[in-house]
Amino acid sequence: MDVLLLLVFMMVVLPSLHVVESVRTPVLENFEYCAVNCRAYSASVTDFGGVGDGTTLNTQAFRKAIEHLSQYSSNGGSQLYVPPGRWLTGSLNLTSHFTLFIHKDAVILGSQDENEWPVIDPLPSYGRGRDTQGGRFSSLIFGTHLTDVIITGDNGTLDGQGDLWWKKFHNKQLQYTRPYLIEIMYSDNVQISNLTLVNSPSWNIHPVYCSNVIVQGITILAPVTSPNTDGINPDSCTNTRIEDCYIVSGDDCVAVKSGWDEYGISYGMPTKHLVIRRLTCISPTSAVIALGSEMSGGIEDVRAEDILAINSESGVRIKTAVGRGGYVRDIYVRRMTMKTMKWVFWMTGDYGSHADNNYDPNAIPVIENINYRDMVAENVTMAARLEGISGAPFTGICISNVTIELAKKAKKVPWTCTDVSGISSGVTPEPCELLPGQAEEKFGACSFPEDNLAIEDVKVQTCTYRRNL
Ligand SMILES: *[C@@H]1O[C@H](CO)[C@@H](O)[C@H](O)[C@H]1NC(C)=O
Ligand SMILES: *[C@@H]1O[C@H](CO)[C@@H](O)[C@H](O)[C@H]1NC(C)=O
Ligand SMILES: *[C@@H]1O[C@H](CO)[C@@H](O)[C@H](O)[C@H]1NC(C)=O
Ligand SMILES: *[C@@H]1O[C@H](CO)[C@@H](O)[C@H](O)[C@H]1NC(C)=O
Ligand SMILES: *[C@@H]1O[C@H](CO)[C@@H](O)[C@H](O)[C@H]1NC(C)=O
Numbered sequence: 001m002d003v004l005l006l007l008v009f010m011m012v013v014l015p016s017l018h019v020v021e022s023v024r025t026p027v028l029e030n031f032e033y034c035a036v037n038c039r040a041y042s043a044s045v046t047d048f049g050g051v052g053d054g055t056t057l058n059t060q061a062f063r064k065a066i067e068h069l070s071q072y073s074s075n076g077g078s079q080l081y082v083p084p085g086r087w088l089t090g091s092l093n094l095t096s097h098f099t100l101f102i103h104k105d106a107v108i109l110g111s112q113d114e115n116e117w118p119v120i121d122p123l124p125s126y127g128r129g130r131d132t133q134g135g136r137f138s139s140l141i142f143g144t145h146l147t148d149v150i151i152t153g154d155n156g157t158l159d160g161q162g163d164l165w166w167k168k169f170h171n172k173q174l175q176y177t178r179p180y181l182i183e184i185m186y187s188d189n190v191q192i193s194n195l196t197l198v199n200s201p202s203w204n205i206h207p208v209y210c211s212n213v214i215v216q217g218i219t220i221l222a223p224v225t226s227p228n229t230d231g232i233n234p235d236s237c238t239n240t241r242i243e244d245c246y247i248v249s250g251d252d253c254v255a256v257k258s259g260w261d262e263y264g265i266s267y268g269m270p271t272k273h274l275v276i277r278r279l280t281c282i283s284p285t286s287a288v289i290a291l292g293s294e295m296s297g298g299i300e301d302v303r304a305e306d307i308l309a310i311n312s313e314s315g316v317r318i319k320t321a322v323g324r325g326g327y328v329r330d331i332y333v334r335r336m337t338m339k340t341m342k343w344v345f346w347m348t349g350d351y352g353s354h355a356d357n358n359y360d361p362n363a364i365p366v367i368e369n370i371n372y373r374d375m376v377a378e379n380v381t382m383a384a385r386l387e388g389i390s391g392a393p394f395t396g397i398c399i400s401n402v403t404i405e406l407a408k409k410a411k412k413v414p415w416t417c418t419d420v421s422g423i424s425s426g427v428t429p430e431p432c433e434l435l436p437g438q439a440e441e442k443f444g445a446c447s448f449p450e451d452n453l454a455i456e457d458v459k460v461q462t463c464t465y466r467r468n469l
Helices: 002-024 059-072 163-170 261-267
Strands: 030-035 041-044 053-057 078-082 085-089 098-102 106-110 141-144 147-153 156-159 182-185 188-198 205-208 211-221 238-248 254-256 271-282 287-291 299-319 327-348 366-387 394-406 415-418 420-428 461-466
Touching: 030 147, 030 188, 041 059, 059 078, 059 085, 059 098, 078 461, 098 156, 182 188, 188 205, 205 211, 254 271, 271 287, 287 327, 299 366, 327 394, 366 420
Parallel strands: 041 078, 053 085, 078 098, 085 106, 098 147, 106 156, 141 182, 147 188, 156 188, 182 205, 188 211, 211 238, 238 271, 254 287, 271 299, 287 299, 299 327, 327 366, 366 394, 366 415, 394 420
Antiparallel strands: 030 461
8 A cells, every 4th residue: 555655656746746846947048149239138938928849839929028028128128038949930020129039949930821921011112012012921020110129049040931932922822022031121220140041931131221230140041943032131221241141042142222213213222331241152043242133222332352152143243224223333342252153243234123114214223333353263154244234334343353264164255245344454364345454553453442331340249148037
């Protein structure tokens, strides 16, 4: 009898005591990480009923958490921790003075249910959605009119489960434009860092109408055949720093934008003061860095350096069209290494692709002061294809100290140029005659700014996460 009781006690009571114990004892999570701003209040998504089992929908848990934490916006700010697990959720709307921290063994999984994605208005500078007329699905991580927002981790993951969206796109089953993984609108002081983004439904990171944006330490992975999975698209933003990113995707690795045709012209908000450095890109059907094609608000003062491109269609590409208006000027690129490229340089003045038929045929984009220097490329099909606009040539093109080794199956004519003007120096193979070679003393002729942009001087601090709510 006693033995039986003891057995029952050991089998039933002891394990249940252990369970009760582990529920009651709070798992105190303390850790440090780097960010431009630290926060006073901390919480975990599990405090709001989140379950990271990959199947429980956490949209409400996340929304409750962010709503609760938003009360600290003007009182030291707050941070929301996403612990190890697979956290299925719909679109989340962030708040100000807020950090979302994603643990390296955590995956935020985008829901496949369209009802979990609120529909928002098209961007005023685009006039319509990119996939369809009208509305757009709000992004997985979304924020608008924010001050000081940080999305970071120690390489935690956002997984857009894009497959279903890509199928809907190909089968023309989309009612609205596909969501992005991260979109932050009308915000100042934005940090997106130390994350891995996989299988986005469409673009990956889209800061639009923002200032003071840092994107750092981001890995972006999407099948090279997936539609419009651009890496990072700074759009009508001022003061942006993109660095230490590794991107493999089905579209441009970085695409600099500023609105589309008549909508972008009337909105009139350029992308300017942009630094891109230490980027590795694999983009077999697109560009490493694209400027446009939506550039109607203007693009100016872009500084890109230390770029590695592998198996990509083009290195730097300017895309524009009559009707875009706007400008692309003061572009500086140096120290690119390229392996297996179709074109090293590509400029397209007749990209077409209009928002609608109401574009102004007199809105001619101005492309000027484009500087490319200190580059090496190997296994290249064609060195450059530079096509400006008839009657409105692209001017002030400068290419210096660039060595391009052509592939065995290269095109016979390595350079084709129309409606462009500028100079070259120390470039092989010899450029087209619209870019006449200069004497050796002009070897480093193409300029690169020597000053620092304000965003380059922003420093990170060491922050602590300590659960205290
Ligand atoms: C990303 O993580 C690295 C390594 O921990 C750190 O040095 C860096 O400052 C982080 N980036 C940002 C923007 O906080
Ligand atoms: C996000 O929140 C802001 C206010 O904080 C609101 O104006 C906006 O409509 C919300 N957007 C979505 C998609 O929920
Ligand atoms: C982050 O994770 C990705 C995907 O697993 C990996 O490729 C990358 O090297 C990791 N980055 C860092 C800094 O650990
Ligand atoms: C030319 O470019 C190469 C490769 O980037 C670089 O190592 C070298 O210093 C450059 N030469 C000059 C004169 O700037
Ligand atoms: C050169 O490029 C071709 C495609 O244009 C590719 O098939 C081949 O593997 C590349 N060779 C090297 C050595 O990378």
